Amino acid sequence: MNKSELKVLGVLERVGGFASAQEVYQLLQRGNQSIGLTTVYRALQSLLDDKVVDTLRRDDGEAIYRLCGENHHHHLVCKSCGTTIEIQANAIEKWAQQMASDHGFREVGHTAEIFGICKKC
Amino acid sequence: MNKSELKVLGVLERVGGFASAQEVYQLLQRGNQSIGLTTVYRALQSLLDDKVVDTLRRDDGEAIYRLCGENHHHHLVCKSCGTTIEIQANAIEKWAQQMASDHGFREVGHTAEIFGICKKC
DNA sequence: TTTAATGCAAATACTTTGCAGGAAA
DNA sequence: TTTCCTGCAAAGTATTTGCATTAAA
DSSP states (O other): OOHHHHHHHHHHHHHTSOEEHHHHHHHHHHTTOOOOHHHHHHHHHHHHHTTSEEEEEOTTSOEEEEETTOOOOEEEEETTTOOEEEEOOHHHHHHHHHHHHHTTOEEEEEEEEEEEEOTTO | OOHHHHHHHHHHHHHTSOEEHHHHHHHHHHTTOOOOHHHHHHHHHHHHHTTSEEEEEOTTSOEEEEEOOSSOOEEEEETTTOOEEEEOOHHHHHHHHHHHHHTTOEEEEEEEEEEEEOTTO
């Protein structure tokens, strides 16, 4: 675990959810923690190998990462104004676990998002 | 629905599962149905808009497509080998509706995906 | 000194876009 | 003609790799 990996971990902690390599890089640039993009990729790859972070793909194909085992939440997003509401979803957590074990899956994660038009719009 | 879209649909039917744009393109090249890569991408985009096909991302970020059934479903995806299982989820449908109406949202849709490592991997 | 870490620049792979020629209506 | 369809080439984006430089042990 070297200096770069610690910086990347720091960002992921602050973000408290998913972030792409490009986002991590930009956040580091804004702070005074600047490191190269290549190094961010290498740090993330290494953290993945060590199973410290978890990865999946956004709809546009960009890889996003988060700390493993972190409690996550879901979002209710307005398609019109972009307002985002964080929601708790025990039902979803259970559902995901259930479905996964029904099919013999392990190391399970999930994503879920609700979108629509909010009151104001 | 034009000629190119029909060719792409034909391939997806024959494949009977997921295929990437690049794969569709190569399969068409091998047959005597050759069309340009650009056209394959455009056809897939159009089929997506018409909700005739369904898309997901492979682990390497490549987009894969397949014909979609009429009913709304979710996916259980193996992060290792890409195996995908379709699952029904009434619980999720209800949850999404509930959460949305709790917050005064309308025209509601949602996404949900479970990922993990499957039995074989 | 010997090894590991860094980052620029180039390479790679998938995907999208600009544009000009061709088909269809 | 006028509109839509095609596909080549170029551009764009995320990611990886080669390589020379620097930091660390």
